[in-house]
Amino acid sequence: MESSTIVGAERKKRTKSTIVLIVLALLIITAFVVSMNTGFTKLSPLEVMRTLFGGGTAKQELILFEFRLPRIVISVLVGAGLALSGCILQGVSRNALADPGILGINAGAGLVVMLFVSFFPTTTAAPVFLLPILALIGSGFAAFLIYILSYKKGEGILPTRMLLTGIGVAAGISSAMIVLTLRLSPEKYQFVATWMAGSIWGSNWKFVTALLPFLIILVPLVLYKARVLNVLNLGDQTASGLGTPVERERLILLAAAVGLAGSCVSVSGGIGFVGLIGPHLARRLVGPKHQFLLPASALIGSLLVLVADTLGRVILQPSEIPAGILVAIIGAPYFLYLLSKTK
Amino acid sequence: MNSQASPEKHNPDSPTAKIHTRPWAATLILTGGVLLLALGMALSISFGAADIKLSVVWKAIFDFNPELTPHQIIWEIRLPRILGGAMVGACFAVAGAIMQGMTRNPLADSGLLGLNAGAGFALAVCFAFFPGLPFMYIIMYSFLGAGLGVLLVYGFGAASKSGLTPLRLVLAGAAVSAMLSALSEGIALYFRIGQDLAFWTAGGVAGTKWSQLEVMFPWVLAALIAGLLISRSITLLSLGEDIAVGLGQRTGLIKLIGLIVVLILAGTAVSVVGAVGFVGLIIPHLTRKLVGVDYRWIIPCSAVMGSLLLVFADLAARMINPPYETPIGALVALIGVPFFLYLARKERRTL
Numbered sequence: 001m002e003s004s005t006i007v008g009a010e011r012k013k014r015t016k017s018t019i020v021l022i023v024l025a026l027l028i029i030t031a032f033v034v035s036m037n038t039g040f041t042k043l044s045p046l047e048v049m050r051t052l053f054g055g056g057t058a059k060q061e062l063i064l065f066e067f068r069l070p071r072i073v074i075s076v077l078v079g080a081g082l083a084l085s086g087c088i089l090q091g092v093s094r095n096a097l098a099d100p101g102i103l104g105i106n107a108g109a110g111l112v113v114m115l116f117v118s119f120f121p122t123t124t125a126a127p128v129f130l131l132p133i134l135a136l137i138g139s140g141f142a143a144f145l146i147y148i149l150s151y152k153k154g155e156g157i158l159p160t161r162m163l164l165t166g167i168g169v170a171a172g173i174s175s176a177m178i179v180l181t182l183r184l185s186p187e188k189y190q191f192v193a194t195w196m197a198g199s200i201w202g203s204n205w206k207f208v209t210a211l212l213p214f215l216i217i218l219v220p221l222v223l224y225k226a227r228v229l230n231v232l233n234l235g236d237q238t239a240s241g242l243g244t245p246v247e248r249e250r251l252i253l254l255a256a257a258v259g260l261a262g263s264c265v266s267v268s269g270g271i272g273f274v275g276l277i278g279p280h281l282a283r284r285l286v287g288p289k290h291q292f293l294l295p296a297s298a299l300i301g302s303l304l305v306l307v308a309d310t311l312g313r314v315i316l317q318p319s320e321i322p323a324g325i326l327v328a329i330i331g332a333p334y335f336l337y338l339l340s341k342t343k
Numbered sequence: 344m345n346s347q348a349s350p351e352k353h354n355p356d357s358p359t360a361k362i363h364t365r366p367w368a369a370t371l372i373l374t375g376g377v378l379l380l381a382l383g384m385a386l387s388i389s390f391g392a393a394d395i396k397l398s399v400v401w402k403a404i405f406d407f408n409p410e411l412t413p414h415q416i417i418w419e420i421r422l423p424r425i426l427g428g429a430m431v432g433a434c435f436a437v438a439g440a441i442m443q444g445m446t447r448n449p450l451a452d453s454g455l456l457g458l459n460a461g462a463g464f465a466l467a468v469c470f471a472f473f474p475g476l477p478f479m480y481i482i483m484y485s486f487l488g489a490g491l492g493v494l495l496v497y498g499f500g501a502a503s504k505s506g507l508t509p510l511r512l513v514l515a516g517a518a519v520s521a522m523l524s525a526l527s528e529g530i531a532l533y534f535r536i537g538q539d540l541a542f543w544t545a546g547g548v549a550g551t552k553w554s555q556l557e558v559m560f561p562w563v564l565a566a567l568i569a570g571l572l573i574s575r576s577i578t579l580l581s582l583g584e585d586i587a588v589g590l591g592q593r594t595g596l597i598k599l600i601g602l603i604v605v606l607i608l609a610g611t612a613v614s615v616v617g618a619v620g621f622v623g624l625i626i627p628h629l630t631r632k633l634v635g636v637d638y639r640w641i642i643p644c645s646a647v648m649g650s651l652l653l654v655f656a657d658l659a660a661r662m663i664n665p666p667y668e669t670p671i672g673a674l675v676a677l678i679g680v681p682f683f684l685y686l687a688r689k690e691r692r693t694l
Contacts, residue, residue: 097514101521149684160510164450164687167517168680171620175676179669193537197528272521316533325529332522336495339514340502 017292020285024299028076031303035072035310036064070205074267075309075323076302077211079274081264083301084222086275087282087294088257091229092250093162096280097339100139100261101272102163104170108142109135109265111173111180114192118184129210132263136214139262143254145169198271198324199312207267214263218256219298225253226290233288271324273331274301280338364635369644372633376647380429383654387428388421390658419553427551427615428657428671429650430563432622434612436649437570437642438605439623440630444577444638445601449628449686450509453489453609454620457519460527461492462613463540467527471534478555478614482562486610493606495519548616548657549668559611566607567646573600574638581636619672621679622649628686 036048041063043051051060082100089098100106112134150165177196184192228249231239239246261275282296305323308330312321389395395403395413402408403417435453442451453459465488469476476484500515531537576597579587587594612619626649627641634640653671660669 102514102517149688152688161687164510164513165684167455167513168683168687171683172676172680175670175673175680179673182670183667189537190532190535193528194532197525197532319533321529322532325525325532328521328525329529332518332525335518336499336515339511339518340499 013287014292017286017289017296021292021295021299024296024303028299028303028306031306031310032072032076035075035306036068038310038314039063039068066204070208071309072306073208074211075306077208077215078264078268078271079278079301079303079305080219080298081211081215081260081301082268082271082274082305083278083282083297084219084294085257085260085264086301087279087290087297088222088229088253088260089275090279091233091290092253092257094233094235095163097163097276097335099273099276100257100265101270101275102170103146103166104142104168104173105139105146105166105258105261106265106270106272107170107173107177108145109139109262110196110270111177112138112141113266114177114180114196117192117195118180118188129206131266132210132214135266136259136262139258139265140255142169142173143258147254194322195269197322198269198327199320199322211263211267214259218259222253222256222260223294225249225256226294229253229290229294230288233290268305269322269324271305271327273327273335274304276338277304277327277331277334280334364637364640365633366640369634369640372630372644373647376644376651380647380651380654383651383658384425384429387425387654387658388417391416391421391661423551423553423556424548425654425657426556427559428548428653430556430559431548431612431616431619432649432651432653433567433646434563434608434649435619435622436626436630436645436652437567438608438612440627440638440641440645441570441577441601441605442623443627444581444641445598446512447581447583448509448512449689450513450624450683452621452624453605453613454618454622455513455520455624455683456516457492457496457523458489458606458609459492459613459618459620460520460523461488461490461495462486462610463618464488464491464523464527466614467530467536467540470536470540471530479558482558482611482614485614486606489606489610489613492519492523493602495522548653548671551615555615559615562607562611566604566611567642569600570604570608570642571639573597573604574642577601577638577642578636581638616653617672619653619675621675621683622652624686625679625682626652628682 033045033048037043037045043060043063047056047060048064050056051064056064085105086099089100089103090096092098113131116131116134146162146165146169149169150161152161181189181192228244231242231244232246232249232253234242236246265271278297278301279293281300282293286292286296304327308326309323312323312326315321385397385400388400389397395417399413400417403411403414404422407418408414438458439452442453442456443449462485465484466481468488469481469484473480496512496515496519499519500512527540528537531540576587576592576594579590579592580594580597584594587597609623626645630641630644630648634644652675656671656674660671660674663669663674
């Protein structure tokens with residue numbers, strides 16, 4: 001009798017979570033359509049639809065397919081990647097405030113990309129595919145540094161120390177970046193500043209194709225590891241007791257988180273807080289089970305970046321506000337709110 | 344005094360904790376430090392694009408001849424720059440010392456806690472909306488900006504039941520800094536004043552003018568004196584709020600004065616040199632190690648050591664890669680980050 005009510009509650013939860021996921025997906029589609037319409041040249045929804053199905057003028061096609069669509073796709077991908085990365089980091093460190101931006105992983109990716117940008121022109125085709133890899137190297141380096149510095153014999157990685165170390169590493173990397181910025185010509189500076197502020201700058205299909213392979217490999221892997229994350233959440237001892245090779249799984253998951261954050265940052269620049277807010281809102285909506293938490297985080301992240309990027313194009317026309325700035329302006333107060341709530 | 348005095352680490356939980364001080368060490372730092380500072384300043388004045396002999400430096404200061412170019416370089420460019428550096432160093436260090444003493448938080452520093460970012464935000468607003476604002480007003484807005492930063496950090500950090508742990512404060516500081524910098528960045532990008540601000544944010548005393556120093560000086564002096572006046576109370580606060588109250592301290596008043604002093608010091612410093620972090624973190628720790636835990640000694644000694652750090656950092660910044668100047672902020676971070684990491688490793692309290 002009792003077990004059947006538990007099963008019933010479980011089923012109810014599942015239905016609710018599924019509904020949440022569907023609603024989020026619908027919201028993204030709505031934002032998608034709205035974002036297609038917004039920009040310097042207005043296109044009505046009808047015109048968008050017509051163009052999408054091949055009936056638009058050459059100019060409309062150009063605007064839609066060459067400018068807006070890749071940018072929207074990238075916003076969605078980057079948002080999902082960063083939010084997933086944050087979700088993993090929070091699960092692995094069992095610290096609700098972990099986020100690739102706060103931990104300095106974004107900064108590491110940023111440093112390498114910036115080094116590259118300041119020494120090479122960015123318009124050629126090859127670097128586009130190189131960028132995610134370079135960013136990965138940078139973020140991997142930062143993550144490695146944080147891991148080494150916060151590891152203590154006998155105690156392992158304490159979440160507190162990891163967060164503080166991350167903040168320190170981020171501070172070090174940003175001061176290195178400041179030194180680099182001063183050497184740039186004004187045009188390059190403007191470009192780098194926009195990039196660092198978290199602008200979806202790589203708005204053409206090349207960047208989509210450069211980013212996609214990483215996500216195609218990493219997202220399924222992460223979703224597949226949802227159960228492991230659930231177990232890790234119970235604490236190291238319980239997890240090992242249940243037969244999970246804790247250290248190994250943790251390393252795999254961390255690597256996946258770093259990979260996601262690094263490749264996304266290479267095209268979006270320093271968008272912080274998505275990895276923090278996405279998982280938190282998701283947890284409110286679908287609870288702590290990673291089977292639902294991970295996809296919900298990804299969807300919320302996508303929605304957030306897409307909306308921020310669209311708003312950024314509208315607020316101060318004709319200039320644009322980078323999505324990262326808008327996300328930080330919303331994200332930082334939310335972070336502070338969470339901070340004041342956590343024990 | 345007994346120089347190998349028992350652990351200087353103060354034990355705030357024990358009401359019987361004795362205040363270990365080393366007046367001799369402190370006196371040595373004050374006199375030796377000031378001498379070293381004078382030497383550093385002289386070196387710094389003589390070193391530069393045009394090297395000037397120390398004897399000429401001496402002459403320029405005590406027997407100024409406006410006809411001579413070296414004398415003019417010294418008076419118009421080098422001297423204000425160096426005095427500015429010394430003043431700013433003292434400001435950051437004393438602000439850090441007071442914050443650490445009042446909050447009993449080893450990680451307190453104006454850079455980490457959002458004051459610098461707040462002052463920076465105010466500066467971005469000034470640059471963008473009121474170009475050509477007199478320095479007097481820029482300083483005032485910097486105070487306000489620093490105040491905004493600290494208000495946000497402490498407000499959110501203290502809002503929770505478990506209170507202000509070091510980690511919580513640093514996290515709140517990181518988030519507030521991120522938000523205020525995002526706002527500054529947005530303003531900078533929109534008004535295309537980014538690189539101007541970046542040069543400023545990178546931290547440098549190169550462009551300091553006499554007119555700025557004149558505006559700064561009274562504020563800094565008043566704040567330093569006020570800091571010294573409340574230094575005894577800060578020592579007691581650093582032993583714990585209960586003890587301070589038990590000993591008849593009006594802790595609310597002291598904290599208010601301390602906060603105002605910190606805002607003035609950090610705001611002024613940031614408005615001159617940009618967001619140089621970590622000075623307020625490193626110097627008070629070093630000073631505490633050297634002179635003990637009495638803030639009557641810590642505050643003046645921090646001022647001297649902070650000045651020393653910035654004067655020599657500025658000298659190094661010019662020597663590393665001439666004729667380019669390495670940003671001072673980056674240079675100090677080079678020492679500051681490892682130091683922060685070291686402290687973070689020792690920090691055991693959890694969220």
